Amino acid sequence: MRIRGDVFWQWADPTLHHRSHDETLDDGTYIDVQVRLSATGNTQMFIGVYAASGMALHEEAFDSRPGESMTRVLAWGVGCARRIAVGLKPTERHVA
Numbered sequence: 001m002r003i004r005g006d007v008f009w010q011w012a013d014p015t016l017h018h019r020s021h022d023e024t025l026d027d028g029t030y031i032d033v034q035v036r037l038s039a040t041g042n043t044q045m046f047i048g049v050y051a052a053s054g055m056a057l058h059e060e061a062f063d064s065r066p067g068e069s070m071t072r073v074l075a076w077g078v079g080c081a082r083r084i085a086v087g088l089k090p091t092e093r094h095v096a
Contacts, residue, residue: 001054002030002032002048002050002054002056003050003054003055003056004048004056004059005048005056005059006059007046007048007059007060007061008046008048008056008059008061010061011044011046011061013036016036016037016038016039017036017037018034018035018036019034019035019036019070019071019074020032020033020034020035020074021033021034021074021077021078023078023082025082025085025086027052028051028052029049029050029051029052029057029085030049030050030051030052030054031047031048031049031050031078031081031082031085032046032047032048032049032050032081033045033046033047033048033074033077033078033080033081034046035070035073035074035077036070037070038063038064042063042064042065042066043064043065043066043068043069043070043073044061044062044063044064044065045061045062045065045073045074045077046059046060046061046062047059047060047061047077047080047081047084048081049081049084049085057085058084058085
């Protein structure tokens with residue numbers, strides 16, 4: 001079970017259409033990437049990286065990815081989340 005941080009709860013809006021990608025890496029780290037269209041048509045993204053215990057290690061949200069489709073932003077976000085997860089050392093882990 002993930003323990004969501006403030007970044008996720010400020011970003012979350014279940015009324016908006018969204019797509020998501022979640023994945024568990026070899027070390028048990030879990031990534032969660034979500035994209036959506038805002039009410040004004042902006043493509044928005046959330047990236048979450050969580051320890052195997054569920055603790056949030058990194059969360060960030062993007063209010064707008066101008067000119068990019070949800071599919072393109074989701075693919076970019078998954079790559080970004082994987083790089084974040086691999087690059088985090090235990091002493092550097094934080095919630096952005």
